[in-house]
Amino acid sequence: MSLRTTTFITDFIVAGCAILALIVVIPAASAASNRIRPGWRAWVWPLVFLSLAGSSICGGFATLAKDNEDAPLVQVTNLLLGLTLHWIILNSFYRVLPDTVARLIAPSVWLGYATFVVARLFSNSFLAVTIYEIICGGIVAMAYIAAYVKDRDRAADAIPILIGLSLTVLGVLINTFPFSFDLIILSISNAILFHLLQAVGVIFFMFGGNSSYSVKYAAERRRERERELIQS
Numbered sequence: 330m331s332l333r334t335t336t337f338i339t340d341f342i343v344a345g346c347a348i349l350a351l352i353v354v355i356p357a358a359s360a361a362s363n364r365i366r367p368g369w370r371a372w373v374w375p376l377v378f379l380s381l382a383g384s385s386i387c388g389g390f391a392t393l394a395k396d397n398e399d400a401p402l403v404q405v406t407n408l409l410l411g412l413t414l415h416w417i418i419l420n421s422f423y424r425v426l427p428d429t430v431a432r433l434i435a436p437s438v439w440l441g442y443a444t445f446v447v448a449r450l451f452s453n454s455f456l457a458v459t460i461y462e463i464i465c466g467g468i469v470a471m472a473y474i475a476a477y478v479k480d481r482d483r484a485a486d487a488i489p490i491l492i493g494l495s496l497t498v499l500g501v502l503i504n505t506f507p508f509s510f511d512l513i514i515l516s517i518s519n520a521i522l523f524h525l526l527q528a529v530g531v532i533f534f535m536f537g538g539n540s541s542y543s544v545k546y547a548a549e550r551r552r553e554r555e556r557e558l559i560q561s
């Protein structure tokens with residue numbers, strides 16, 4: 330099997346995992362949107378998996394077409410990948426910070442993504458994607474480590490998300506160093522290993538994202554009880 334064919338297949342493996350995760354979390358997101366305020370926060374994880382599925386599908390077709398880094402399809406692939414990370418980092422701030430503080434920080438997260446978009450469009454370099462992924466990974470890791478250390482009994486989502494994040498960052502670092510070699514029946518490259526690690530990472534994100542709804546709902550109920558105690 331050729332290197333291009335294997336890369337194309339692994340792109341769609343990631344897309345398949347993302348679509349599976351999307352199907353799994355949508356019922357939980359729909360139920361949570363009626364219980365969590367503001368309701369739009371419940372749909373962040375479906376947006377994560379939708380963006381990633383779109384990125385992987387575009388990446389697969391870009392590989393099939395042998396597009397270079399400045400091709401429109403490659404640009405869309407990388408911008409959707411950046412959007413995936415944007416949703417994860419935005420969710421992490423709402424996960425660990427009070428809503429009033431998270432709302433103040435949210436515009437900065439959007440500004441960070443806009444900066445990434447400009448850097449990617451004008452540089453046509455994968456380096457912008459790598460730097461953005463590492464920065465986002467560091468911030469998300471600090472947020473969920475803090476949540477786990479603060480109260481591990483109320484952080485069922487933290488460990489799966491941290492594992493998924495670790496696999497993704499490892500894949501990004503591997504993808505930074507181009508290489509390829511042939512095995513008996515297929516070829517292996519940095520991009521293929523990145524996709525495989527990313528696919529496994531998506532499964533852990535799915536578990537973490539699904540668990541996050543019960544965590545968010547429990548936190549919402551605690552806040553409601555505290556308000557009731559204050560009013561009484």
